[in-house]
Amino acid sequence: MFFDFWWILLASILSRDTTAYAAVPQLTARAASTGVPAPISIPASQDFVGNDGPWSSFTLQIGSPAQDVEVLISTAGFQTWAVVPQGCTSSDPTNCATLRGGEFVPSQSSTWKQNNVTANGTFNLEIEANLGYSGNGEYGYDTVILGWQGSGGPSLDQQIIAGIATPEFWLGIFGLSPLPTNFTNFNHPVPSFISTLKEKSMIPSLSWSYTAGNQYRFNKVLGSLTLGGYDTSRFVPNNVSFAFSQVDERDLVVEIEKITFATSSNTTALSSTSISGVFIDSTIPYLYLPLSVCEAFERAFGITWDSDVQAYLVNDTLHSQLQAQNATVTFSLGNSSAQTVDVSLPYAAFDLTAEYPLATNSTGYFPLVRATNESQYTLGRAFLQEAYLIADYERRNFSVSQCNWASSAPKEDIVAIPSLSESTSSPLSSPGPTPDHSQGLSGGAIAGIVIGCLVGLLIILAIIWRVKTKKGKFLFWGAKPEAAELDALKGSEEQGETDLKTPEMEGGMRKAHEMGGAQSLGQEIDGQMFPGHEIDGQMSPGHELATPIEQRYELGGNENLTHEMPAVEAPASEMAVPNSPARTQN
Numbered sequence: 001m002f003f004d005f006w007w008i009l010l011a012s013i014l015s016r017d018t019t020a021y022a023a024v025p026q027l028t029a030r031a032a033s034t035g036v037p038a039p040i041s042i043p044a045s046q047d048f049v050g051n052d053g054p055w056s057s058f059t060l061q062i063g064s065p066a067q068d069v070e071v072l073i074s075t076a077g078f079q080t081w082a083v084v085p086q087g088c089t090s091s092d093p094t095n096c097a098t099l100r101g102g103e104f105v106p107s108q109s110s111t112w113k114q115n116n117v118t119a120n121g122t123f124n125l126e127i128e129a130n131l132g133y134s135g136n137g138e139y140g141y142d143t144v145i146l147g148w149q150g151s152g153g154p155s156l157d158q159q160i161i162a163g164i165a166t167p168e169f170w171l172g173i174f175g176l177s178p179l180p181t182n183f184t185n186f187n188h189p190v191p192s193f194i195s196t197l198k199e200k201s202m203i204p205s206l207s208w209s210y211t212a213g214n215q216y217r218f219n220k221v222l223g224s225l226t227l228g229g230y231d232t233s234r235f236v237p238n239n240v241s242f243a244f245s246q247v248d249e250r251d252l253v254v255e256i257e258k259i260t261f262a263t264s265s266n267t268t269a270l271s272s273t274s275i276s277g278v279f280i281d282s283t284i285p286y287l288y289l290p291l292s293v294c295e296a297f298e299r300a301f302g303i304t305w306d307s308d309v310q311a312y313l314v315n316d317t318l319h320s321q322l323q324a325q326n327a328t329v330t331f332s333l334g335n336s337s338a339q340t341v342d343v344s345l346p347y348a349a350f351d352l353t354a355e356y357p358l359a360t361n362s363t364g365y366f367p368l369v370r371a372t373n374e375s376q377y378t379l380g381r382a383f384l385q386e387a388y389l390i391a392d393y394e395r396r397n398f399s400v401s402q403c404n405w406a407s408s409a410p411k412e413d414i415v416a417i418p419s420l421s422e423s424t425s426s427p428l429s430s431p432g433p434t435p436d437h438s439q440g441l442s443g444g445a446i447a448g449i450v451i452g453c454l455v456g457l458l459i460i461l462a463i464i465w466r467v468k469t470k471k472g473k474f475l476f477w478g479a480k481p482e483a484a485e486l487d488a489l490k491g492s493e494e495q496g497e498t499d500l501k502t503p504e505m506e507g508g509m510r511k512a513h514e515m516g517g518a519q520s521l522g523q524e525i526d527g528q529m530f531p532g533h534e535i536d537g538q539m540s541p542g543h544e545l546a547t548p549i550e551q552r553y554e555l556g557g558n559e560n561l562t563h564e565m566p567a568v569e570a571p572a573s574e575m576a577v578p579n580s581p582a583r584t585q586n
Contacts, residue, residue: 036204039229039416040154040197042146044222045070048215049101051170051355052285052367055381056213056223057101058174061145061153062161063109068148069172070101072381073210073225074283075252075389076127077175078192080144081137084163093356101171106140106163113158115139117183125162125169127249128283130375135169137162139183144193146174154227156196167357173283176208178393179248194227198419203228205419206393211235211403212282214385216348218408224388229417233410235388235401240333240341244396245277252280252391252398254379257334259293261300263327270296274334278377280389280400285352288371288378301327301347303366314351314364322347331383333400343387343402350382394420 048054049070057070062082069082082104088096097103106112115121121139142161147153160181164172178198180189197203209230213223224234245253256278259270271293289297298304301322303312314322330344354363367382379387391398404410 036416036418036422037201037228038204039414040146040203040227041231041412041414042153042225042227043148043151044213044224045148046222048220049099049171051099051358052365053352053381054215054355055285056221057171058146058223058225059148059151060172060174061143061147061149061155062104063106063142064111065109066143066145066149067104067109068102069104071172071174072282073212073223074127074173074175074177074281075210075391076177076249076279076281076283077173078177078179079160079162079175079181080172080193081125081162081164081169081175082172084138084165086163086165087167099170099356104161104163104172106138106142106161109142111143111157112161113141115141115183123162123183125164125166128281131284131288131378133168133284135164135166137164139163154197154202156193156200159193159196160190170357176210176391177251178206197227204416204422207391207417209388209390210282210384211388212381212384214349216346216351217405226414229415230388230390232413232415233407234404236404238341238399238401240335240339241397241399242333242335244393244398250277250279252389254278254280254333254335254400257332257340259296260330260332261296261327262330263325268296268300270300270329275377277374278379280379280383280387282381282384284378285381286367286369286378287380287382288369288376290377291370294368294370297366297368301350301366303368305370310369311354312366312368314366316364319351319364322351331379341400341402343383343400345383345386349385352382390417392417 042058045057045059047057047070049057050072055072057072060069060071060080060082061067062069062080071080071082083097083100083102085097085103085105087100087103093099106114115123122136123139125133125135125137127133139160139162141158143155143157144159144161145153145155175192176194178192178195180191180195182189191199194203194206194208198206205228207228209224209226211224211234213221215221224231242252242254244251247253256271256275258274261268261270275290275293294305298312302318303314305311306313325347327347328344329347329350330342332340332342334340350366350368352365352367354365367380369376371377386403388401388403389398390401
């Protein structure tokens with residue numbers, strides 16, 4: 001009788017409609033609405049553009065119908081900038097619009113909405129003011145899609161757009177900072193693009209990773225940008241984490257413990273003491289370092305500071321010598337815990353070219369600038385050709401890693417950084433991202449396992465009963481899926497990915513505090529692009545620089561007076577700028 005009972009029970013289970021088991025957890029459907037979103041990897045444009053590089057660019061689609069523009073990534077920026085038709089005039093080359101990454105024409109977009117706080121919606125651009133940069137933007141709101149048409153990139157409506165004409169920012173930018181913009185007062189913040197992605201649950205956390213790419217390794221290496229995660233194939237992990245600075249405009253700050261110059265036969269220290277408060281900022285290409293350090297670079301590389309153009313120009317003879325020397329410069333970056341990470345740059349990373357309107361003819365230059373004060377210490381885009389940067393704004397820390405050059409075509413391996421609110425465990429003790437490729441199980445898979453286990457157990461018991469019926473009783477234990485086991489799947493992605501690890505990002509949530517505007521500490525720039533100083537046209541043959549650019553590039557305006565934006569009438573002939581968009585905390 002007992003044998004018959006088990007076989008009857010087994011037959012009953014096998015004949016039952018198994019769809020009930022597949023539906024037991026009801027977590028697959030729930031995961032679609034409450035699960036953690038995947039990171040977004042933004043493809044580079046395949047082009048290298050810019051008048052001070054060139055650089056790997058990224059494509060944005062702006063407006064309706066979409067207008068494609070190529071921009072550079074700004075780790076300090078918090079808005080989207082695009083060149084408008086005023087940025088090219090009859091005195092510019094006929095391909096000016098192409099040289100500047102393409103133009104955005106607001107009047108050709110049906111979804112463009114001008115900011116009406118000031119006449120023509122014009123405000124000071126503000127960022128990089130401490131380095132002497134200036135310029136105005138025509139602000140409004142429109143649709144922005146990341147990536148070229150058909151790439152399936154994220155799309156957001158009513159995003160802040162600044163139309164720029166100034167040649168000081170030759171290309172537009174896409175800002176990665178989550179800082180909001182205030183056009184009137186601090187009570188009406190407009191979220192940044194990345195903050196809106198997080199609010200709409202389109203990325204797992206308020207984080208990103210970026211490296212600039214370069215032209216000199218392999219057959220060119222494109223830039224890499226991931227929102228909400230990082231690409232493990234692009235860097236060498238390390239155990240060093242940096243806390244955000246208390247100044248939100250300069251959040252990604254490191255200390256340079258030492259700088260070393262090395263050739264095949266010689267190693268020399270380029271810095272005698274540590275350099276504190278160095279800002280990593282991809283908006284500009286230059287490295288702004290103390291005078292003593294710049295002089296050490298001069299001795300090591302044989303470069304000369306040109307006081308007329310305020311730059312280190314490299315002629316053909318010196319260029320050939322530096323290529324043959326093939327030196328490497330290593331930056332040792334330290335955090336508050338006395339941990340350090342090294343990032344090495346070959347001479348090729350400093351081998352850049354200035355084009356129109358920086359120079360009349362293509363001119364080689366070394367992207368090093370003598371900082372006039374501590375507020376200017378910066379590691380710009382040239383540094384990020386060899387460094388991979390990961391920033392977590394929820395835990396308020398970041399990591400800097402040496403790029404991985406083990407392969408010319410690494411297989412992309414994107415790992416999510418979980419939100420602080422979603423994380424069920426403490427951050428890793430090491431900021432070196434350790435991907436967790438474990439796959440969670442769907443509801444159907446769990447149901448199948450439960451059925452399989454139960455059927456197998458019944459078969460075994462039936463066989464054992466037949467063999468050992470006369471030898472005594474057997475203890476039977478069965479286990480139904482516990483609620484806790486099913487709940488453990490909550491939040492898993494539809495594909496089954498769970499608990500992706502993150503680099504150590506210690507610290508609490510972003511503290512609320514008001515964002516002050518940076519006052520311009522550099523010299524006034526009269527339409528010139530080499531940082532902060534006037535460029536005349538008196539240069540040696542082959543390095544002639546362009547004469548001062550006509551002020552007609554600018555959209556008009558005056559000094560940055562306050563951080564709040566009162567509406568002010570502008571003269572009909574230009575776009576007046578009473579002050580700058582204010583910034584505040586998220």
